[in-house]
Amino acid sequence: MVFIIFALLLLGLxxxxxxxxxxxxxxxxxxLIAIWLTIFTVRERRAGRSEGDA
Structure with a gap:
């Protein structure tokens, strides 16, 4: 969640x-911000699947 807030802060700047x-x-x-958010999203979805939260 902190990453998303930081990304939105950078985008606002x-x-x-x-x-x-x-x-x-x-x-x-x-x-670059879009790529960063895409990578973050993919990592979060993979982590959710491995924990059974899909």
Missing amino acids: FLGSVAHIPIPVSLIAGG
Whole structure:
């Protein structure tokens, strides 16, 4: 849960600074956050299945 809060905090910081940084940098940062959240989701789902919480 802390990871999701941290990711949303980073996303908010990047969205707040979009007007001040170049578009390619914003897109790369957004892509990295999306990849990070995808990896987190996959790991959480696999951990849930192994514990029988599916």
